[in-house]
Amino acid sequence: MKNDERICSIALTLCPGIGHIGAKRLIDGMGSAAEVFCQRKELPELLPGVSPAVVAALDNPAAFLRAEHEMEFVEKNRLSCLTLKDESYPSRLRECEDAPVVLFFKGNTDFNRLRVIDMVGTRNATEYGKQFCADFLRDLSASCPDVLVVSGLAYGIDIHSHRAALANHLSTVAVLAHGLDRIYPYVHRKTAIDMLENGGLLTEFLTETNPDRHNFVSRNRIVAGMSDATIVVESADKGGSLITADLAVGYHRDCFAVPGRISDASSRGCNLLIRDNKAALIQSAEDFIEAMGWNPAGEPVKPEGIQRDLFPELSEDEECIVGILTRQGDLHVNALVVEADIPVNRMTGLLFELEMKGVVRAMVGGVYHLLM
Known part of the structure; x- marks a missing residue:
């Protein structure tokens, strides 16, 4: 059970003194909630700033018992249990420092x-x-x-x-x-x-x-x-x-x-x-x-592609952004984050670089326009 990312994520929320931000930082640092628990004793060496109190809080068998009980409810009622590692987890929310490490959902x-x-x-x-x-x-x-x-x-x-x-x-x-x-x-x-x-x-x-x-x-x-x-x-x-x-x-x-x-x-x-x-x-x-800057339904998206050879110094991530704007037209920064799967803090830096290179223009409301 301690290898089940869902149960480990739930258990992490039940460990006292860690909180939303602390839990997410642990998962981001170790790659998964399962790894956080698996390497609990080594965390102070692996992640600077992790205190012995955090290590002690993670030694919590009761949290796992409660997490297993919750998963029984989830499965019995055909709910979705979404961890930070799931593709269906809200990607915009994932970029927030205090994002929940686990969400429960019923619906479609x-x-x-x-x-x-x-x-x-x-x-x-x-x-x-x-x-x-x-x-x-x-x-x-x-x-x-x-x-x-x-x-x-x-x-x-x-x-x-x-x-x-x-x-x-x-x-x-x-x-x-x-x-x-x-x-x-x-x-x-x-x-x-x-x-x-x-x-x-x-x-x-x-x-x-x-x-x-x-x-x-x-x-x-x-x-x-x-x-x-x-x-x-x-x-x-x-x-x-x-x-x-x-x-x-x-x-x-x-x-x-x-x-x-x-x-x-x-x-x-x-x-x-x-x-x-x-x-x-x-x-x-x-x-x-x-x-x-949202295109109304049915409004044609400009089909022309940008002349890539005009921008030989674009990085791989910059090329990705240019490609998305070429295919879809003007987009809000949050939509670009979702489409490119690039964290919002890095996306804003990339867009700034592209703006300085004369490739894109920032418009009202956080929308970016590709310059031809």
Whole structure:
């Protein structure tokens, strides 16, 4: 069992004092969770900075017993257990320093499709916010029918985003603040079930985990990290959606906010995000598509290839980026990360070099254009 990457990844999350960042660093350093445990005693020599306390925390038979119990639930209920090593793990999220080392999923979708957004907001949504969700996703589906819509299944903007996505045949995923042995809030159970055919339910939490307040904050980093862009529809001047927006900015993702009247409490957070330049103002799907540089469905992608012999000094990775832009046209940096399978911190450096060489041009919203 100690060679099973899934069980080792789950067990690693149960070792006290290691945390999200520490666990991911151990896996990145050793190549897998199984290797972390296999070479536990040698870690201080193999990975500078690993303390004896970490080694002691990894000596945890109870963690493996709990992990094995969790895998029994996963297999019995036909769930997916995704580790950092799985191709189907959300690649955008994998690049985040505090990415979960294991995720549990029930449903049917591709987390690594070309376009992923999250829509978040207040639990006390107004008719204005609800209507924006409906109109925005209706219009977005017409231009970008393959977009994945992520939210949190909560009251208010979250549930209306999921339902609007379903109504427009868009794949939609709810990131939960508890295990997959329950649905919270229970009144959203039908919507959750409807999502399983085209989307689903995703969580980092084990079964028997209560939807405690701090879990929602932890959940928000997954929502922001797995998306190209965060859209805050309505928010008070404090709340979880503002935390998600801050996380998105910290992950170098695009962030947008829907403006409202200054007298409306439910729009104060959005107006503050726009005022403080943390989010761009959008009023429609058309605004969003233009800002992201997304080609509408059916728009032809330029077929011409770039003259490779004009750029003899391009590295292999630079050639890869040029090839992707040649085939697909203008792309957002996050889409390039997914397509090229290059970490975002290295991708930004490569794009800067290509810009300096006059090969690409940075456009509004983190989109890159190939110069002919």
